[in-house]
Amino acid sequence: MSVSFIRRIASPKKALTAAAVAAATAGMALSAAPAQAAPASASSAQAIAKKMIPDAAQFNAFSKIVSHESGWNPTATNSSSGAYGLVQALPASKMASAGADWKTNPATQIKWGLDYMNSRYGSPVKAWSFWQANGWY
Template sequence: MSVSFIRRFAAPKKALAVAAVAAATTGMVLSSAPAQAATTSDSSARTVAKQMIPDAAQYDAFSKIVERESGWNVTATNSSSGAYGLVQALPAHKMSSAGSDWKTNASTQIKWGLDYMNSRYGSPTAAWSFWQANGWY
């Protein structure tokens, strides 16, 4: 085995070991909790949305918008505009009208997003049609 071959594989392992030691020294945990334990995970936000939007076509349209806007990340923030959350509300604090926990609660953000889509476009499917035509809603 050549020395360069060994170096190519030893260096990444060493870097990983150094990172693990540094993380342990500073008190960071490298393991994560199960996805179902997180209240703001992608899967739990989708589950909440399905419960709140029983019509399959409306849910599908809502889901397509959220997937493109935030990737189902409850704390997604657009660094240039400040848009925030699942539905990328702008300004973000507008979602407080749906609840004081708007920064972290998927249900609150979904409720606000549905209200927004229904009042501005008539429905999530109409909002999705607009999104497709314009790349935003």
């Protein structure tokens, strides 16, 4: 057998082996990475709020505010003011008082929003009345 023939056979094997090692390494790296949660949908954020706000009138008022402010998008960001999240907190970092996952967890944002509406206005219904009169809350 000639050396050139052996090289032609060996080269594809080396390439295949290198590709297999690279794929295995990439696979190991991908499997070692933490899974990222999918962003919450508007309907799942609404379902969370409905569980957290059992009173229908309070939920409806909260829902109207959130619909106007963020369209139930937990990552909604106002480009001019920096307000963020379902309830458009400003500064956004205020929501950290409700939980470290405030940037991504609708339940944390809802909890903070409810606390804010209750402490500032007395209830989501009263916050909605203010919003209707002023276009903000």
